[in-house]
């Protein structure tokens with residue numbers, strides 16, 4: 001029998017009723033429970049906004065293994081000597097105190113999605129109504145032949161915070177005049193698309209400003225092009241002459257292997273021996289906790305519904321930031337923070353009956369090229385055809401005035417202060 | 426060193442384009458706001474929807490501090506008269522005010538969105 005319009009209306013009424021009944025079932029407990037794994041820009045922002053906007057009807061637990069968050073964003077400014085390492089550190093005290101968030105200072109060992117529990121390293125089970133995962137990235141240690149986790153002390157990546165970032169700066173300081181730094185850039189998609197090129201700029205700046213003008217930086221890239229390339233490359237020439245050399249795969253013909261013991265990098269085109277230091281930035285994937293929960297069945301990262309930031313595998317789980325596949329949005333702290341606000345809005349609507357609005361996204365990535373000389377790229381994004389798609393984009397232009405570049409760097413510094421406050425206070 | 430054209434970090438070819446032409450059609454400064462800008466005064470009234478404003482503000486607070494602190498290149502935006510706030514946003518939307526970030530942010534804001542943001546930020550008072 002074909003359903004009549006009346007039946008359909010009745011049926012949708014039933015669905016609606018079930019949905020609203022679903023909510024009190026959750027509300028029937030004292031409070032709905034949200035567990036957030038990962039206290040970076042994605043997770044900490046989500047925890048804050050859900051606790052703040054949930055009308056007191058949502059209990060939020062933030063699971064984070066580190067006591068202090070160390071930001072990768074602006075770590076290149078530390079390497080370049082523009083920030084102290086202390087300026088990259090953020091604590092969770094203000095966040096937990098201001099919004100009544102419970103902090104579980106442990107590693108989340110695994111997720112029991114069938115029972116809706118997060119199992120902590122000590123065996124504690126945290127039940128959830130909604131789970132937010134923002135664990136960042138893991139490195140693919142086998143993506144560069146000859147390199148491994150054991151080799152990361154000798155050939156550091158500096159793509160996760162802490163000791164690795166400090167190592168990069170130490171090795172940079174030890175480069176002799178005339179020495180060669182080889183950077184192996186990562187394949188797409190990876191954390192912070194302009195990051196390797198901003199870092200190469202900082203290498204050249206430190207070398208040049210300490211009189212090591214005969215040292216050089218060779219970037220071996222598996223990609224044919226990179227973020228803001230049309231602005232970076234003329235700027236490198238202007239600021240650093242020939243100190244930075246970028247080689248794409250058509251020139252180097254593939255990175256065949258590295259030898260950490262000897263400091264050698266072999267490409268199809270040439271071999272670099274006795275490198276002053278080699279910065280290997282390997283391929284990346286979603287943090288283990290998300291992958292092992294079966295949320296990245298097709299490979300490295302987790303697919304999400306662009307309208308909600310929910311996993312396409314499990315509607316009780318949001319995946320944010322570097323761990324998710326966010327379409328045209330790059331993996332950045334700005335993006336993670338922005339996506340978290342969409343997830344928080346959806347969670348507060350489903351669990352606490354707060355109003356919902358259509359998802360909208362925004363991002364800007366600034367990069368410092370030289371003192372008082374920054375460039376940017378960014379855009380606005382919306383859900384379209386099942387993905388997060390760019391609707392407007394903007395990018396710095398080559399040859400902009402010194403004043404524009406100075407202003408862009410002022411913006412970059414101000415952004416860091418504002419987003420840190422938005423995430424952690 | 427060879428020079429190449431830049432794909433932006435998302436692979437969208439953005440060089441030189443600040444949004445689609447016509448993306449901000451329909452954005453007009455409300456007549457009242459123009460008057461306010463000219464006369465420089467207007468009694469504050471909550472015309473905008475603050476709940477919508479709070480939602481939309483998520484995009485703003487990544488760069489503008491809610492504390493009202495002015496840092497470097499990014500001005501504080503709390504406690505402004507609502508009509509002026511909306512009028513300034515509208516002028517970014519029409520690309521009359523320069524600034525790539527603000528032009529992109531405002532390109533898809535409707536006049537109602539702008540007054541909602543004005544109401545939300547207008548009601549925030551600086552932290553002591």
Ligand SMILES: Cc1cc2nc3c(=O)[nH]c(=O)nc-3n(C[C@H](O)[C@H](O)[C@H](O)COP(=O)(O)OP(=O)(O)OC[C@H]3O[C@@H](n4cnc5c(N)ncnc54)[C@H](O)[C@@H]3O)c2cc1C
Nearest residue numbers: 038040042065072073107108135136192321322332333334
């Ligand atoms: C050199 C460099 C420069 C960058 N510059 C910029 C920039 O200028 N602007 C910008 O916007 N972005 C920048 N980024 C990118 C930015 O750092 C990331 O995109 C951002 O940190 C992603 O946030 P996230 O929340 O996804 O993950 P993360 O910041 O990695 O946070 C994940 C958190 O989860 C915790 N965690 C993971 N697994 C578990 C578990 N199982 N249990 C408990 N806790 C867990 C981790 O300890 C960590 O605190 C840069 C990155 C690099 C490497």
